[in-house]
Amino acid sequence: MGRPCAVIGTGQTDYRKRLDLTLDGLVRWAALEALEDAGLTFGDVDAVVIGKAPDALEGVVMPELSLADALGAVGKPIHRVHTAGSVGAAAAITGATMVESGRYDRVLVVCYEKQSEGNATWALSGGKSGGQGAGGTFAPWIRSYIQRSGAPEHIGWKVAVKDRQNALRNPHAHLHIEDISIEKVKESPMLWDPLHFLESCPSSDGAAAVVLASEEVARASPGAPAWVIAHAKRTEFASFPGRDAVRVQAGVDCASVLYKKAGITDPRRQIDCAELYVPFSWYEPMWLEGHLIAREGEGWRMTEAGDTELTGSFPVNPSGGVLSSNPIGASGLIRCLEAANQVRGRAGDYQVDGARIALGHAYGGAAQYFAMWIVSADLQPKLADHS
Amino acid sequence: MLPDVETLLEYPYTRTTGPVLGPFFTALRDGRLLGIRIDGRVYCPPVEYDPETGTSLEPDLVEMGSDGTVKSWTWVTQPTSQHPFDHPFAFALVLLDGAYRPIVHALEVASPDELSTGMRVSVQFHEDRRGAITDFHFVPAGTGTARQVVTGGEPVTVIEQLISLRYREPLQPHRRRFAQGLLDGRFIGQRSPISGKVSIPGRGYDLLERVEVGEEGDLVLADRGSVTAFTVITPIQYYGQKETEPYIRASILLDGGDTPLTGVDVRGLPIDEFRIGLRLQAVWWPAGQRDLGEIDNRSVSLDGIIERWNPTGEPDADPDSFEEFAL
Known part of the structure; x- marks a missing residue:
């Protein structure tokens, strides 16, 4: 265990299509806002961590080099992190580890995607026709979850509505669908059966940044x-004999070790809210189970009961989540950032009352890369008795 | 012997040009070359942020002259389709008069004998310009034609950038045997010598036990199996996408295998009747008509190998029976 590390600044762009800013301008916006929040300037930063999803999304190879000017990082250590969709959370963890190591006191972590410059489905299909895209990869596993758990089909619609309602409270969110409703979701076109269009994440532009610092x-x-x-x-292979792609072992292991490190024995009661990486509606109940927050087969019951709503007993994605904004490479960092803002009391209109311990999470690839962190308002958090 | 696999990766990316490069590209389209002044230094092409300090800049754009000096160069003997000329030429670092650092660009001369560091060159604008760095190149000073400035067009806020990469790769040995098997009408998998589990396609190693699996591990699987998972895809349109109508992608666990073939195209079967557990039989294209198509070391498409999958009429497989298999 290294020395303590804290988030002291956060910044994010709006996540709509940004034809007003270059890639450089986008990352810089988020970085400057985070530094201002932390009371620092570029000159104070010891090292920079950059995360984004595959280079093919924008066709800019090794962007960490060309973005150095815009991030005031010339002459400083720059680290590029790439772990597919989980990269934002993995980048946050990389930055935290650098501070914990004692080597750096102030680390700027910036993640981004500018989907308007390319096409994610093309990129994820290796440039070939007939690509199944992320939705086509996950849809069969979602179908299997539904079959295995016996969850009713409206659970997916309910998550889609809940996250978009939360997004109406978040000025940065890409999607602001004022008249979102169960009807509207289920009437929307079927994209990857059983996933409807409105059960899927949008293609967003945007950048997010956090400043991580030593205790002093x-x-x-x-x-x-x-x-x-x-x-x-934690990670595992995309395909091997005996792989359970619905309840992924690496996800279970990642959560177990995370809770153990945090001293958490009953995540559902001891964590006040969570920002989970839910790019397709059904992944809310799937990760509630797959990360040991709900018992196997019961994640959907939490959604059904309204527990995951903003005012529920375990709010999930108060910000509106990936379903409302998906600048892919940044999406994991946004989860970590929003968790931090919740415990800092800085979540604005989607603040969860009294949040002191929050979970930020991301997954990537074929649901095979996991990165999670727990942040707290207290360096020595008082965990609720769960007897 | 199977030939190497050739892949073309190509996409027309769109770039938002922003407050500094936007005017730069607009000026190029008009037949002018702009730089940016920062602390008395002029950068061309202009940069959005001060490369020394990272501070934000109020764009102080200045027009450059036509002439400069070669600081270094290299000779391109075999131009590709992405290069500005179809004959040999130079890439040169040219320090434009008044600029702080050089710009890299194409310099057209007949032979490398005409090149020297320190030689004077001039900007030669092209007649047909679209607001791109390729709207001009350099020529030896005094040999170009005068620029025609045409103003009044719309600002260039977005530019298209076609990025294209063509590469060849040999199939790995186990992959070659798998591909040859498909041409011969057989599904070849590989059995792990440690776990006994059968993967298709094999990987040449058991990725859990980390041991090599050679040709001795190859075995032929049945060409029939059960649907373990599927989705119906409504195709998203993108560059190079040929699909327009919804189609099924299924995972099929071949009898005798422990991993399913994933993303199998089973078009032709009624979508309404498709289900997990459905038993299917492969119908191969006739020998001689089979095409490996886009099979490479990473992805498998059976489109040119399997004409269709027919329901066998057997009772459905019990989904519980393959829950332990990857989907």
Whole structure:
């Protein structure tokens, strides 16, 4: 265990299609906002971590080099992280590890995607016709989850509505669908059966940034810090005999070790809210189970009961989540950032009352890369008794 | 012997040009070359942020002259289709008069004998311009034609950039045997010597046990199996996409295998009747008409190998029986 690390600044762009900013301008916007929040300038930063999804999404190879100017990073250590869709959370963990190591006091983590410059389905299909895209990869596993758990089909619609309603409270969200409803979701075109168009994430542009700092720097920072009390990453192969792609072992392992590091024995009661990577509606109940928040086969019951709503007992994606904004490479960092903002009391109109411990999560590839962190308002969090 | 696989990866990306490069490309389209002044230094092409300090800049754009000096160069003997000329030419670092650092660009001369560091060159604008860095090239000073400035067009806010990569790769040995098997009308999988589990296609190694699996591990699987998972895809339109109508992609666990073939195109079967557990029989294209198409070391498409999959009429497989298999 290294020394403590905290989030002391956060920044994010709006996630609509950005034809007003270059790629450089986009990342810079988020970075400057995070630094301002932390009371720092580029000159104060010791190292920069950049994360994004595959280079083929924008066709800019090794963007960490060309973005150095825009991030004031010339002459400083720059690290590029790439773990597919989980990259944003993996980048946050990389930054936290750099601070915990004692080598760096202030690390700027910036993640982005500018989907308007390319086409994700083309890129994820290796440039070939007939690609199944992310939805086509996940849809069969979602079908299997539904079959296995016996969940009713409206669970997916319910998640889609809930996250879009939350997004109406988030000015940065890409999708603001004022008249979102169960009817509207189920009437929307079927894209990857059983996933409807409105059960799928949008293609967004955007960047997010966090400033991570040592305890000494954090205590001197102008705002409330969010202490990173635990983080974990796990991976597994996309396909092997005996693989369970619905309840993924790497996801179960990642959550177990995360909770153990944080001293959490009952995540559902001891964590106040979660930002889970849910690009397709059904992944809410699937990760509630797959990350040990709900018992196997019962994740959908939490959704059904309204527990995951903003005012529920375990709010999931108060910000509107990936279903409302998906700048792919940034989406994982946004989950970590929103979790931090919740415990800093900085989540605006989607603040969860009294949130002191929050979970940020991302997954990527063929549901095979996982990165998660737990942040707290307290360096030594008081965990609820779960007896 | 199967030939190497050739792949073309190509996409017309669109770039938002922003507040500095936008005017730069607009000016190129008009037949003018702009730089940006930062702390008394002029950068061409202009940069959005101060490369020394990272501070934001109020764009102080200045018009460059036509002439400059070669600081270094290299000779391109075999131009590709992406190059600006179909004959040999130079790429040169040219320090434009008044600029702080050189610009890299094409320099057209007949032979490398005409090149030298320190030689004077001039900007030669093309007649047909679209607002791109390729709207001009360099020529030896005094040999170009005068630029025609045409103003009044719309600002260039987005540019298209076609990025194209063609590469060849040999199929890996196990992959070659798998592909040859398809041409011969057989599904060849590989059995792990440790776990006994059968993967198709094989990988040449057991990725869980981390041991090599050679040709001795190859075995032929049945060409019939059960649907373990599927989705109906409504195709999203993108560059190079040929699909327009909804189609089924299924995972099929061949009898005798422990991993399914994934993403199998089973078009032709009624979507309404498709289900997990359905038993299917492969119908091969006749020998001689089979085409490996886009099979490479990473992806498998059976479109040119299997004409269709027919329901066998057997009772459905019990989904519980393959829950332990990858979907």
